[in-house]
Amino acid sequence: MNSTAAEHSLVARFRLKFRRSETLRGYALLSPTLTVVLLGLLFPLAILLTLSFWKQEYVDLIQTFTLTNYADFFEKKIYYLILYRSIRISLFVMLATVLLAYPLAYFIAFHVKKNKIMWIILITIPFWTSYLLRVFAWKVILGYNGVINSGLMSLGIIAEPLQFILYNPIAVVITLAHAWAAVAILPIYVSLEKIDRSLIEASRDLGESAVMTFIRVTLPLSLPGVIAASLLVFIPTVGDYVTPALVGGTRGIMIGNIIQSMFGKALNWPLGAALSIISMLTVTAVVCMLLGATHLFRKKVA
């Protein structure tokens, strides 16, 4: 009897505390997401980390601590070179995507007066088909007997198909930039849309031309959107393996392809895990550098 009463008051006290504390309610709201993230991200990450310190010997997994896999990465130049190439390709993809997305986002934010939603929906239309299909479509366009080559040939501009447009890093950049365009447009659009139009007028009023107004007001104020777009494109494309596998050829192989083969044909899970960890850390480092650079830019403009 006594104990239930105590329990009762405990529940009541917790309730009261819960109602009063904003932090507590915040965590409660977060908890479903937090659970999924903890189970779906941290758990596999822990497995990956453990795996990377083990060793594969033919079909056996040696479960003792070793740094061999990491040593392999630094000793064999191939992994290092492919990771470097992946970062470079992804940086180009990021640059191309943001440069292409910005004018479109700018157009929708500043020049479309009615039906902005319709424009946004139109932009997402390519996303309605599968990623794989879109990559194949590019293969059709860029291929040996593809749209570009046969077009140029029928026009008599070239005698035989161009070989350099498919199966190389440029094809990877083109395909990825197209695939990720919508992801870049949306955050840039949102940040541009939020800019108070009177700020732009104020800059013109204070004597700046349209171009200088863009550099001194519009661009710095849309920087959060640009950063978000850059990261949203850069981070996932580093690990992409479908596009390089289909349009990259041997010169377009990226770290994702290597990791995939380690967990597949090559059957070296520990090395694959180590490469995953390393590429993750590298991406983190590059992202930090990008954020640092934008911070410097912001200071310089101000």
Next chain:
Amino acid sequence: MSDVIISIKNVVKTFGKVVAVSNANLDVVKGEFFSLLGPSGCGKTTLLRMLAGFELPTEGSIEIDGQDVTLVPPNHRPVNMVFQNYAIFPHLNVASNIAFGMRKSGLSKQELAQRIDQMLELIKLPGYGERGASELSGGQRQRVALARALIKQPKVLLLDEPLGALDKKLREQMQIELRLLQQHVGITFVFVTHDQEEALTLSDRIAVMDQGDIIEVSTPTLLYEQPKSQFVADFIGTMNFFDCTLTDYSDDVASGQCAELGEIRVKGQQPVVQPGETFALAIRPEKFSISFADPASSVNTVEGRMGPSAYLGDRSHFYIHIKGRDNPISVALQNLSGVLDQKYSTDKTVWLSWSDDAAVMIRAEK
């Protein structure tokens, strides 16, 4: 005239089918505090934005300081603007905001820093240079917006309802400061507002606008005391209108007959109509006096019954019903004594009277 700084000639602005400004003609004199006053949607902001260069006139021309600027983009006009929401750059601190327009000024870093300090001194925010834009209160933002425009030493400063977002006390304080500042810097101010009290307080001259037309341009005193139209009389302050017929005009005295007031007399005004024609007699609430005994003369007096009243601190408003009139006459009396007496109680019979120079004859509209 050489002292005209802004000359607006036959300016028309249409947005599609909507006429925002229809045939505006206006001269603003160098160094004056000029206000554009009107209800919202009257075209005052559009006219100001055409002066700034954000809108181009559909027809007509605008000259600023003798130069035709009708099609000149905003960054090449010798004017600067204080925006309604101040438009302080959120990514820059106070000093950078003030210095924004000085990139091409040719001043050295030290000179510019000195100028910024002077401006901060002028707007009474010394030492605020490093503050972020988000750390400023409404009044401070308004001052920074002023400094940012004034540092460019424009020929004309345009202000788009800059006090609208401030609370009453702060607004009144800023009105005085703005007026002093304008006299101090000697720059022509063109000020847009819908607040008639603000326009009266601040301006040397006021242009009253309605539905795209400039109705009347005059000094605050003349607009208030001798408005030329019923719209202006009604828009600025409170006004009681009576339908009257002019019977005679001689020796500077106009006599008339009003349905609700009986015989009236107005001294010192040219009648706006010929004898026999009708006009509107306009009397301000504070021009009446209330008495409790029937005055000897029957001219310029009317008998009424006390209606509801409102106590406003410094003055009281009374509403007085008279025979043959649907809406009561508005009367304002200053609360000269501190005694709250009951003599103005509802339903009491009173006599309203006014002097022969208190009423205004206006051409009747409708």
